[in-house]
Amino acid sequence: MKNIYKYLSIGLMVLTLNSCEDENNFKILEPKEAAFEIVTPSTGTSIILSEATPNNPAVTFTWQPAVYTVPTAITYTVQFAKNGTDFATPVDITESPTTNATINVAELNLNALMLGVAPFTEGTIDVRIKATVGTTGAEPKYSNTINLSVTPFGCLNQYGVGAGLVDAGWNWNSPVVMFCNDNVLTATVNLTNDTFRFFTTEGDWGSGRNFPYYTGEGYVISSTLVNANDGDSNFRFIGTPGSHRLKINENNKTISAFQGTDATGSFWLVGAATPGGWSWAGNNETELGKINNGVYEVPVELKNNETFRVWLANDGGDSWGSPNKNFPSYIADGYTISADFVNANDGDSNFRYVGATATKLFKIDTVNKTITFN
Incomplete structure (x- = not known):
């Protein structure tokens, strides 16, 4: 009988040890909590923003929840920063009690510009999520950082x-x-x-x-x-x-x-030598504004070996019929004209610019009767 009790005792001990071992193994194999990371979009995502749709969603961020030892309400903040600054001066964009947030076109556009992205040019901004709780003295947690390639407008x-x-x-x-x-x-x-x-x-x-x-x-x-x-x-x-x-x-x-x-009283340059070409559409014509009495000047890029003409008025539309002057008309009026310009002899006797393509000050001085580009 003593042996029976001995064996029962040993069996119970073995069962107890096996039970503890199984429990320990279970804890070791228990999956870890997911890391606090941004899920979407993926880093490097390219976004081209359109002025026509300012209220449309531009990007939706989703992320894994931050894990705290004690269950608590968490506030998440989407933060932007200038690329490569390691969030030295982060910008808080929006807060969310959930693990997602959507930014519309106008908001993303404004913040991209404020972070130094040039308009109509693809540039990079850094993004992370900050998690905070209401507990006094609790330190914020930060997600991984991703970057977005954004092309803003305006x-x-x-x-x-x-x-x-x-x-x-x-x-x-x-x-x-x-x-x-x-x-x-x-x-x-x-x-x-x-x-x-x-x-x-x-x-x-x-x-x-x-x-x-x-x-x-x-x-x-x-x-x-x-x-x-x-x-x-x-x-x-x-x-x-x-x-x-x-x-x-x-x-x-x-x-x-x-x-x-x-622009009342300004002169106007139109022609292939000018940025707008032979067109009055939009703002294609180049305003030659008045800077002093009788003196008209504009900083402008002129293209080598191309032609243009000077208009003395602009009616707001296609002003081809407005008063204008070609190369011979200025010569006839006694003007001294820079060697950068010659008679195009193109049927309309326009100006032809023969200097190197460059941006300089084009000036017509009606008092001293000179036309220069320097």
């Missing part, structure tokens, strides 16, 4: 501040707003013979762009705007004080300042 407004901009002055109370459309910034301003500077961010003195910034980037600038050489190398306006139309064209890298609140 551009961001910029600003002008300085004593030369009469209605602005050197403060941020009423800066000049340079409204942006397809990377062309424009504003109608009152200019006086003093200094000013452009800024990319309202209220941020550190975002200023002075005269050498633009010349260093290859910009051609109207002759009435010069380097102030004032220690900060601001712009100085040296033209006739009054209302002017300022334009920064970031596509062709030019800055112009034309007199007046509209």
